[in-house]
Amino acid sequence: MTTATAPRAIGGHKDSFGATTRSDRWWQGGALTAAGLIFFFGYLTVRAFQGTWLWANPYISPTGAPPLFTPASGYAGAIPVSHAWLGAFPAWWPRFLPQSPAFFFPGLAIAFRFTCYYYRKAYYRAFAASPPACAVAGPRLKYRGETALLLFQNLHRYALYGALFLLVCLWYEAFSAFFKNGQFGMGVGTLVMVLNAALLSGYTFGCHSWRHLIGGRKDCFSCDAGSKRAHGIWKKSTWLNSRHMLLAWLSLFWVAFTDFYVMMVSRGVITDLNTW
Amino acid sequence: MAQRTFKIWRGDSEGGEFVDYTVEVGPGMVVLDAIHRIQAEHSSELACRWNCKAGKCGSCSMEINGKPRLSCMTRLNSLPEGTVTIQPLKAFPLVKDLVTDVSWNFEQNKRIAPLKPKARDADGNHRMMQEDVDRVQEFRKCIECFLCQDVCHVLRDHKKHEKFVGPRFMVRLAQLEMHPLDTDDRIEKIRKEFGSGWCNITRCCTEVCPEHIGITDNAIIPLKERVVDRYYDPVAWFIRKVLGRK
Ligand code: SF4
Ligand code: SF4
Ligand code: FES
Ligand code: FES
Numbered sequence: 001m002t003t004a005t006a007p008r009a010i011g012g013h014k015d016s017f018g019a020t021t022r023s024d025r026w027w028q029g030g031a032l033t034a035a036g037l038i039f040f041f042g043y044l045t046v047r048a049f050q051g052t053w054l055w056a057n058p059y060i061s062p063t064g065a066p067p068l069f070t071p072a073s074g075y076a077g078a079i080p081v082s083h084a085w086l087g088a089f090p091a092w093w094p095r096f097l098p099q100s101p102a103f104f105f106p107g108l109a110i111a112f113r114f115t116c117y118y119y120r121k122a123y124y125r126a127f128a129a130s131p132p133a134c135a136v137a138g139p140r141l142k143y144r145g146e147t148a149l150l151l152f153q154n155l156h157r158y159a160l161y162g163a164l165f166l167l168v169c170l171w172y173e174a175f176s177a178f179f180k181n182g183q184f185g186m187g188v189g190t191l192v193m194v195l196n197a198a199l200l201s202g203y204t205f206g207c208h209s210w211r212h213l214i215g216g217r218k219d220c221f222s223c224d225a226g227s228k229r230a231h232g233i234w235k236k237s238t239w240l241n242s243r244h245m246l247l248a249w250l251s252l253f254w255v256a257f258t259d260f261y262v263m264m265v266s267r268g269v270i271t272d273l274n275t276w
Numbered sequence: 277m278a279q280r281t282f283k284i285w286r287g288d289s290e291g292g293e294f295v296d297y298t299v300e301v302g303p304g305m306v307v308l309d310a311i312h313r314i315q316a317e318h319s320s321e322l323a324c325r326w327n328c329k330a331g332k333c334g335s336c337s338m339e340i341n342g343k344p345r346l347s348c349m350t351r352l353n354s355l356p357e358g359t360v361t362i363q364p365l366k367a368f369p370l371v372k373d374l375v376t377d378v379s380w381n382f383e384q385n386k387r388i389a390p391l392k393p394k395a396r397d398a399d400g401n402h403r404m405m406q407e408d409v410d411r412v413q414e415f416r417k418c419i420e421c422f423l424c425q426d427v428c429h430v431l432r433d434h435k436k437h438e439k440f441v442g443p444r445f446m447v448r449l450a451q452l453e454m455h456p457l458d459t460d461d462r463i464e465k466i467r468k469e470f471g472s473g474w475c476n477i478t479r480c481c482t483e484v485c486p487e488h489i490g491i492t493d494n495a496i497i498p499l500k501e502r503v504v505d506r507y508y509d510p511v512a513w514f515i516r517k518v519l520g521r522k
Pocket of ligand 1: 430443475476482
């Protein structure tokens, strides 16, 4: 990858793109990250644009939950109109866009993950090569860090507020999955949905902005009763925060898997084991 | 005993080259031991800096097989077979061979205002609770090896030494900013003078820190969040400016 050699590489260090004396497989981490991001976000994007097979009574795919609108007809496996917050897609909905509930609330998750302090590291390294890996030179482009174009990343906490709202909705949908036509019970799909909400909770409550807002912003944890409570929550959030990358991947994988499971049951490809 | 070859950068700020040295190595030896043996057997003028040989003084930082590491804590048997490449740090001016001039770091340190403690309690004491200093104690483990400064691409590749103080000093700033007794308001400087926005949180500093300080997650990101409170969060701004609350 090394193209031009600097005229005088003092210390044996070169500046050209990809230059390094690292002898290990430094590109592996970035390559795996890129592959994982493309695969999972690619899958979820395709599913979001399909708008089909989002429902297998009483299960709902996170790609469509919570549904603001749902197509009244023409979409196999669509969420029932009675389950959507505002019913069927309105007449003004542009024709060139598929009638997919994913375009509303579930989209909040994209903003949350995109501005997440972990995913930022992942895609700055894997896609922007800034840096490609530690002690490996990146492309020789003007670097502004997060001081210019990327200033919007500072609004991550607003994406967090959206994600918290989404989380409440996904827990509600998970509990609803214990009831089929009003009858209590459970199936594999119920467990899949509960685990989905649980993993997303682990990811969300380890968020740096959350950790800051609920206590990290304080300098004194012992000063009053409120600060002491905040310290307790902060410590739990810190525990999750140190596993934030793991939870980011697990929850991403499980969101995709939950969608896949609901799709497969909805299409009748697999039979859901359940008590109903 | 086995033989091992070391490819070591020899030269100064004008230029130089890699030179191969082969010496006998034994079990338990670290890279610094091998350098000492090379000095004894091949080249007594090979320059390197070291002091404690116990991972505590932070003097022996260099790049081993391309990674910034402490040479006194890098065991030879932890490195893959074959020639070991040894270079000086990249982010600082080279003096000779493996010695760089790290004084830029000491200049940065001087720019940071020391602790400005609040008034003492009535009995003349300063009191802090353990839970209030836990966070800050992590940062005090720093041995000032400057490996994090060396690996940080903002300094290493983009040479923004004028804009960004680097991870080591973001740690020091966090240590003061989060200190329960400190009364200084440091947020404006953290953003404008010390350049918190230049860090893109890609965490190489955290990966190389021999003291395992959570540089990015426990120091830099919490500081960035405090900067958001002051400068970027419209609701926080409204509460502060319009409602006059802190
Ligand atoms: S996380 Fe920030 S300070 Fe640390 S190495 Fe990366 S850019 Fe530099
Ligand atoms: S923070 Fe870690 S890597 Fe940086 S100077 Fe201190 S001990 Fe070294
Ligand atoms: S969700 Fe990752 S830091 Fe907020
Ligand atoms: S010689 Fe002191 S840290 Fe290596």
